[in-house]
Amino acid sequence: MAFDLAGLVAAHSGEGYELHGQHLNRQVPRMLHTIGFDTVYQHGEGCWVTADDGVRYLDLLAGFGVYGIGRNHPVVRHALQQALDAGFADLVQMDAPLLPGLLARELVARSPGMDRVFFCNSGTEAVEAALKFARAATGRTRIAYCEHAYHGVTVGSLSVNGGREFRAGFDPLLPDVSVPFGDLDALERELRSREVAALVVEPVQGKGVHVVPPGYLAAARELLHRYGALLICDEVQTGVGRTGTFLAYEQDDVQPDIVTVAKALSGGFVPVAATLARAWIFDRVYSSMDRAFVHASTFAGNALAMAAGLATLAVLDEEQLVANADRTGRLLTQRLQELATQEDLICDVRGRGLMVGIEFGQPRALRLRSQWTMLRAVRRGLFTQMVVGALYHRHRILTQVAGDHMEVLKLLPPLTIGEAEVDVFVDALADVIEQANRSSGWVWDFGRRLAQRAVTG
Numbered sequence: 001m002a003f004d005l006a007g008l009v010a011a012h013s014g015e016g017y018e019l020h021g022q023h024l025n026r027q028v029p030r031m032l033h034t035i036g037f038d039t040v041y042q043h044g045e046g047c048w049v050t051a052d053d054g055v056r057y058l059d060l061l062a063g064f065g066v067y068g069i070g071r072n073h074p075v076v077r078h079a080l081q082q083a084l085d086a087g088f089a090d091l092v093q094m095d096a097p098l099l100p101g102l103l104a105r106e107l108v109a110r111s112p113g114m115d116r117v118f119f120c121n122s123g124t125e126a127v128e129a130a131l132k133f134a135r136a137a138t139g140r141t142r143i144a145y146c147e148h149a150y151h152g153v154t155v156g157s158l159s160v161n162g163g164r165e166f167r168a169g170f171d172p173l174l175p176d177v178s179v180p181f182g183d184l185d186a187l188e189r190e191l192r193s194r195e196v197a198a199l200v201v202e203p204v205q206g207k208g209v210h211v212v213p214p215g216y217l218a219a220a221r222e223l224l225h226r227y228g229a230l231l232i233c234d235e236v237q238t239g240v241g242r243t244g245t246f247l248a249y250e251q252d253d254v255q256p257d258i259v260t261v262a263k264a265l266s267g268g269f270v271p272v273a274a275t276l277a278r279a280w281i282f283d284r285v286y287s288s289m290d291r292a293f294v295h296a297s298t299f300a301g302n303a304l305a306m307a308a309g310l311a312t313l314a315v316l317d318e319e320q321l322v323a324n325a326d327r328t329g330r331l332l333t334q335r336l337q338e339l340a341t342q343e344d345l346i347c348d349v350r351g352r353g354l355m356v357g358i359e360f361g362q363p364r365a366l367r368l369r370s371q372w373t374m375l376r377a378v379r380r381g382l383f384t385q386m387v388v389g390a391l392y393h394r395h396r397i398l399t400q401v402a403g404d405h406m407e408v409l410k411l412l413p414p415l416t417i418g419e420a421e422v423d424v425f426v427d428a429l430a431d432v433i434e435q436a437n438r439s440s441g442w443v444w445d446f447g448r449r450l451a452q453r454a455v456t457g
């Protein structure tokens with residue numbers, strides 16, 4: 001029997017939501033129906049996705065950052081086809097295959113201060129490795145993390161996750177220590193116990209899009225080293241060019257001890273993640289031949305993931321996407337800041353490169369303020385969800401709220417976007433805000449529907 005994937009897809013087109021409701025996490029289709037995002041997508045290319053009714057959406061969400069080089073990039077597709085055609089003796093396990101070696105060399109060359117690489121399959125796994133490596137290197141147990149941090153949801157990563165909503169129901173977690181983001185005094189107070197192995201921190205926090213204060217990472221590293229602890233930069237989201245440098249920490253005049261990357265390294269095709277560290281840390285973890293597999297993963301370094309990673313880095317270089325993230329990110333932020341000076345509803349625009357947050361705040365105008373308060377009373381973040389919904393339904397632009405219970409709209413576009421897409425987005429946002437200012441426009445109709453659904457569940 002010939003298996004026919006295309007035939008299978010054609011025969012069941014449009015059944016995804018029903019199948020998820022029956023066999024996967026049924027809350028996901030419920031939530032998507034509620035917010036009106038239950039579209040069936042068929043194709044993706046660059047920064048666009050196309051639905052089954054032929055409507056194209058500008059994708060400023062990029063699969064939560066996976067599509068750094070855009071969707072279905074032909075260079076990565078070709079590399080993967082070549083890897084399949086080669087019929088490699090992959091995952092022999094008792095060998096030292098070429099492709100992980102080549103990708104590790106490329107990553108180390110782009111990551112100041114890093115010497116060695118451990119490959120794995122997801123962001124949270126890369127963080128797990130970082131936590132274990134810090135423990136092994138220091139002989140200490142506790143990990144410090146920042147309030148509102150997000151590092152993944154497996155048990156180790158969850159222990160350093162600053163979102164209460166993620167932790168609830170999964171206790172007990174590992175011994176951990178939370179410190180306010182950017183607060184050096186609080187960090188030093190915790191370090192005095194000399195039990196802390198490391199601080200794990202995102203240079204730009206994904207939840208809420210908060211950029212690390214200037215000088216914080218360098219000063220934190222100084223403090224950490226003074227107390228015998230390590231600095232881990234979690235660059236799962238910020239890494240691979242997102243912020244305008246290959247790694248975000250390059251802009252903070254610091255070299256961490258351990259770094260994690262994932263998401264965009266995949267080219268959007270094959271999951272891949274990596275934990276990079278200084279050589280002495282690897283030597284403590286893998287301290288003898290007996291410990292050669294003491295931290296490992298069956299699929300680590302598989303040929304398809306490595307081919308995707310190598311091709312992705314080549315595309316980043318060839319198309320100068322890191323420089324574009326810096327240039328287009330500045331343009332986008334500047335245009336949004338200009339809009340914010342005219343619009344009472346926008347209280348802050350922040351970010352680094354193409355990781356941008358737009359925060360909404362209570363308007364001064366009385367009628368508008370009562371509408372705002374109405375939504376706020378139902379659920380914090382509902383106003384932003386209303387804007388996200390309006391951008392999606394009226395302007396066919398895909399964005400997201402930057403986290404639970406926050407009034408921050410987040411943009412995480414492919415690094416391939418240029419001035420044209422910036423214009424499209426800024427004009428669309430200006431239109432949505434103008435409608436919101438009228439306090440009776442279609443935006444608020446959508447907001448009221450959202451509020452009703454949120455109440456009735």
Ligand code: PMP
Pocket residue numbers: 064122123124125127150151152153202206234235236237238262263
């Ligand atoms: N760390 C950071 C900074 C992240 O943004 C994420 C994912 N959003 C993770 C870790 C977890 O990655 P994954 O979902 O691949 O496990």
